Amino acid sequence: MTAELPASARTEDEDLEPSTTLFTYLGPAVTLIGLVALWEVLVRWSGIPGWLLPTPTAIGEAMAEWRNELGWHFLITLYEVLAGFALSIVVSIPLAVAVVYSPFLQNTIYPILLALQSMPKVAIAPLLVLWIGFGALPKIVVVFLVCFFPIIVATASGLTAVPASLIDLIRSLSATPLQTFVKIRFPTAMPHIFVGLKIAITFAVIGAVIGEFVGSDAGLGYLILISTSQSRTPLAFGALLLLTIMSIVLYYAVEFVERLLVPWAPKN
Amino acid sequence: MSKIHIENLSKTYRSKRSRVTALEDVSLAIEQNEFVTLVGPSGCGKSTLLKIVGGLIRPSRGRLIYDGEPLLQPTRDVGIVFQEPVLLPWRATIDNVLLPAEILGLNLAQCRVRALELLKLVGLEGFESSYPRELSGGMQQRVALSRALIHNPSVLLMDEPFAALDAMTREELGFELMRIWDTHKKTVIFVTHNIVEAILLADRVVAMSPRPGRIAKIVKIDLPRPRTLDMEFTGEFKSYFDEIRAVIYSGGGAARP
Ligand SMILES: Nc1ncnc2c1ncn2[C@@H]1O[C@H](COP(=O)(O)OP(=O)(O)O)[C@@H](O)[C@H]1O
Ligand SMILES: [Mg+2]
Numbered sequence: 001m002t003a004e005l006p007a008s009a010r011t012e013d014e015d016l017e018p019s020t021t022l023f024t025y026l027g028p029a030v031t032l033i034g035l036v037a038l039w040e041v042l043v044r045w046s047g048i049p050g051w052l053l054p055t056p057t058a059i060g061e062a063m064a065e066w067r068n069e070l071g072w073h074f075l076i077t078l079y080e081v082l083a084g085f086a087l088s089i090v091v092s093i094p095l096a097v098a099v100v101y102s103p104f105l106q107n108t109i110y111p112i113l114l115a116l117q118s119m120p121k122v123a124i125a126p127l128l129v130l131w132i133g134f135g136a137l138p139k140i141v142v143v144f145l146v147c148f149f150p151i152i153v154a155t156a157s158g159l160t161a162v163p164a165s166l167i168d169l170i171r172s173l174s175a176t177p178l179q180t181f182v183k184i185r186f187p188t189a190m191p192h193i194f195v196g197l198k199i200a201i202t203f204a205v206i207g208a209v210i211g212e213f214v215g216s217d218a219g220l221g222y223l224i225l226i227s228t229s230q231s232r233t234p235l236a237f238g239a240l241l242l243l244t245i246m247s248i249v250l251y252y253a254v255e256f257v258e259r260l261l262v263p264w265a266p267k268n
Numbered sequence: 269m270s271k272i273h274i275e276n277l278s279k280t281y282r283s284k285r286s287r288v289t290a291l292e293d294v295s296l297a298i299e300q301n302e303f304v305t306l307v308g309p310s311g312c313g314k315s316t317l318l319k320i321v322g323g324l325i326r327p328s329r330g331r332l333i334y335d336g337e338p339l340l341q342p343t344r345d346v347g348i349v350f351q352e353p354v355l356l357p358w359r360a361t362i363d364n365v366l367l368p369a370e371i372l373g374l375n376l377a378q379c380r381v382r383a384l385e386l387l388k389l390v391g392l393e394g395f396e397s398s399y400p401r402e403l404s405g406g407m408q409q410r411v412a413l414s415r416a417l418i419h420n421p422s423v424l425l426m427d428e429p430f431a432a433l434d435a436m437t438r439e440e441l442g443f444e445l446m447r448i449w450d451t452h453k454k455t456v457i458f459v460t461h462n463i464v465e466a467i468l469l470a471d472r473v474v475a476m477s478p479r480p481g482r483i484a485k486i487v488k489i490d491l492p493r494p495r496t497l498d499m500e501f502t503g504e505f506k507s508y509f510d511e512i513r514a515v516i517y518s519g520g521g522a523a524r525p
Binding site (some may be wrong): 119156163165166169170172173174175179183184187189262263264 | 317321323324341342344345346347350351352356357358367368370371372399401419427501
């Protein structure tokens with residue numbers, strides 16, 4: 001026993017770096033504030049008109065003035081994103097399981113799905129408007145489509161990532177397919193699934209905005225379209241800022257759930 | 269009657285484009301509570317033979333008699349340890365050890381007591397609730413050994429279990445294994461490509477040669493037990509070593525111990 005130390009004994013040096021941690025947060029924050037200030041100064045000094053490139057203060061003022069509208073459109077887009085994302089989870093994960101377990105599906109549906117993946121989803125959006133009309137549904141479908149592939153591919157590869165020797169071990173105990181799935185395969189796939197979910201959630205916001213661009217009367221994408229066409233550029237920037245924040249917050253929300261459900265996942 | 273009786277066993281892996289004869293005409297009788305090591309260069313069919321004994325793959329020809337009955341499917345009477353510990357990273361040590369018990373539907377309360385005893389036996393007392401990532405390679409392999417023993421199998425199949433460990437840990441685990449084998453009375457089939465390890469552990473060394481995999485020689489090791497590291501430097505040990513090395517080399521060629 002003396003020759004070995006548990007790996008946890010090695011983490012001591014990592015605990016000795018609190019100043020580095022503080023700096024890693026402080027550094028980007030200071031840089032960001034600096035860049036915003038520089039933006040303000042440069043725009044004022046150069047005299048670029050506000051409808052072309054507004055100053056940060058003008059954007060802030062517009063956001064305060066239009067906060068009710070912004071909040072409303074924010075919720076619409078958030079709803080489309082979450083609904084489409086949830087739908088893609090509910091469909092892709094069981095489908096991935098079916099594909100992995102059925103050689104028939106693996107040889108028929110899966111290649112077709114992967115081929116469809118190459119189709120640009122932006123190009124489908126106008127057709128969806130044609131078929132399902134305005135409103136939230138076509139946007140939810142676009143979000144669903146862009147989230148679908150990363151999740152199904154990640155889940156399918158995760159389910160097949162069980163080491164061969166572990167499969168042998170389980171087989172030697174005559175485990176049932178259900179036991180193998182519940183105790184081994186699905187937990188093994190979990191970190192992979194979350195890789196797919198994190199890719200999907202960033203696509204989801206883009207998908208919703210694309211859907212809104214093509215035809216809608218609500219959502220932050222619609223707001224950007226309308227306000228730029230009316231030269232209310234500060235408002236468009238405000239909507240863009242909210243989209244960015246939505247995207248970042250959703251990404252970290254998925255990562256938070258991952259840490260709860262998959263505490264053993266390798267950290268990046 | 270032998271515990272495991274292997275008769276004229278052959279195994280050919282077939283795919284569309286190739287046929288690989290992994291084992292050809294292998295016959296071997298393993299006695300109850302015997303410690304047998306299979307040694308040979310990589311590719312000589314050691315893992316294949318082990319999997320056939322575990323009922324995980326079917327031989328192409330020949331018979332395997334296990335406890336007097338032909339073996340046609342996996343038997344729960346074996347415990348398996350591989351080169352990699354393959355623990356479940358989401359389970360604590362004790363729950364990793366209990367996995368076979370859960371799958372076999374054994375009484376978990378009783379098995380938990382047994383698991384704690386086994387962990388104590390392999391020197392992991394106090395690590396019951398640690399996770400695999402918190403354990404060194406040697407400790408993980410000790411957990412894997414406890415997991416292989418939890419359902420009290422009478423046969424232990426070990427496929428290069430210590431090959432990924434450093435030399436000191438490997439020796440230490442080898443002696444622990446012999447102690448466990450001695451007190452718990454198991455039949456052990458232990459695969460290695462390390463001739464010293466093969467001799468030190470075994471009652472009999474089965475030396476195999478590749479292409480196709482055959483038994484080149486079976487060497488009975490008459491060193492007294494308990495074995496010690498010093499035995500490695502005796503003339504007797506050296507003559508076993510030379511004997512085994514000679515047959516392995518003449519059969520295969522390139523591999524080094
Ligand atoms: N599933 C398999 N399909 C095809 N060939 C295999 C398979 N498993 C092993 N072999 C081949 O059989 C031979 C023996 O393999 P193996 O039993 O793993 O040898 P060892 O464990 O002694 O290294 C090798 O040539 C190997 O490539
Ligand atoms: Mg092998």
